[in-house]
Amino acid sequence: MRATITSTAHYVPEKILTNVDIEKLVKTSDEWIQNRTGIKQRHIVSEEQASSDLSTHVANRLLEKRGIKADKIDIIIIGTVTPDHPTPSTAAIVQNNINATNAWAFDLNAACSGFLYGLETGSKFIESGKYKTIMVIGVDTMSSILDFKDRETCIIFGDGAGGVILEASKSNDGIISSILKTDGSGAPSLNVYAGGSRKPASKETINKREHFIRQDGKKVFKFAVKRMADVSEEVLIKNRLNGNDIKLFIPHQANKRIIDATSERCGIPKDRVLINIDKFGNTTAGTIPIALNEAVENNLINKGDYILLSAFGSGFTWGSILIKWDSQI
Numbered sequence: 001m002r003a004t005i006t007s008t009a010h011y012v013p014e015k016i017l018t019n020v021d022i023e024k025l026v027k028t029s030d031e032w033i034q035n036r037t038g039i040k041q042r043h044i045v046s047e048e049q050a051s052s053d054l055s056t057h058v059a060n061r062l063l064e065k066r067g068i069k070a071d072k073i074d075i076i077i078i079g080t081v082t083p084d085h086p087t088p089s090t091a092a093i094v095q096n097n098i099n100a101t102n103a104w105a106f107d108l109n110a111a112c113s114g115f116l117y118g119l120e121t122g123s124k125f126i127e128s129g130k131y132k133t134i135m136v137i138g139v140d141t142m143s144s145i146l147d148f149k150d151r152e153t154c155i156i157f158g159d160g161a162g163g164v165i166l167e168a169s170k171s172n173d174g175i176i177s178s179i180l181k182t183d184g185s186g187a188p189s190l191n192v193y194a195g196g197s198r199k200p201a202s203k204e205t206i207n208k209r210e211h212f213i214r215q216d217g218k219k220v221f222k223f224a225v226k227r228m229a230d231v232s233e234e235v236l237i238k239n240r241l242n243g244n245d246i247k248l249f250i251p252h253q254a255n256k257r258i259i260d261a262t263s264e265r266c267g268i269p270k271d272r273v274l275i276n277i278d279k280f281g282n283t284t285a286g287t288i289p290i291a292l293n294e295a296v297e298n299n300l301i302n303k304g305d306y307i308l309l310s311a312f313g314s315g316f317t318w319g320s321i322l323i324k325w326d327s328q329i
Helices: 019-023 032-039 051-066 090-097 111-127 184-189 203-207 217-238 257-268 286-297
Strands: 002-011 015-020 041-044 077-081 102-110 133-141 159-169 174-182 190-192 213-214 246-251 306-315 317-326
Touching: 002 051, 002 111, 002 174, 002 217, 002 286, 019 032, 019 077, 032 257, 041 159, 051 077, 051 090, 051 159, 077 090, 077 111, 090 102, 090 133, 102 111, 111 133, 111 159, 111 174, 111 286, 111 317, 133 184, 133 286, 159 286, 174 217, 184 190, 184 217, 184 306, 217 246, 217 257, 217 306, 217 317, 246 257, 246 286, 257 306
Parallel strands: 077 102, 077 133, 246 306
Antiparallel strands: 002 159, 015 041, 133 159, 174 317, 190 213, 306 317
């Protein structure tokens, strides 16, 4: 029994923040941002929107495209580092919003690798034989934890969500291989310092702006380039494939230079690498499922194609998943 993807969807807020808009907030330029990251713009939520709202849009669209009711969903898994609240989970809110009365739901925190971790978790639930239909969503409202006085971070991130429905398949296709990793020694290099049990919110943490995401950009970049390339190559070797066998490489959209280095290392032709960071920026757990849905909607994937996913995020977390496409959706 394998897990296969039977529906894809994504949603981004209407409001767009361009590099020219960013120039008015922090010392930078459109040219500098594009040269360093490949980003031209990013989508930002309105004041009344949160991660559950973006996820609910995706969930309803997934159900609509698959042609099933919410009560057919067994589990809802949401990868996010920007939940609506510390508790209840964003997944629980979405479960209620879509009236998925037979589903149990939980959030998963693996930063930019969150969707891959969720995909792996969901696929194993299906392979166990106990569950048949699982919704996996990656979402982040990064504008809620951005310091628009910090050039290191505010130019990079955007808001958005994407997801899939996983179902049981008796074929040998679907999600066929994965390698996921964590190295907690990287935690100081990319984090939100306050707001948890280690350092609860206080007047001091607010005054010190410790509720915003911070990163050591050079260290994160160096680590991400090597680890994303390593794990992607490892998955290919494990399955006796090379870059020319991959129909589409969908990497985490953090930085175009990281994407280029990873695809080059794996020998994947440039025209088979999906890049949309110019339109959306880094939506953290949302990048891969947003790109996957764009690929489906633009007819870039056909039955039998090998699709390679790869991500790197805070934690540090990273991983790669190989899919042999098993459906026409």
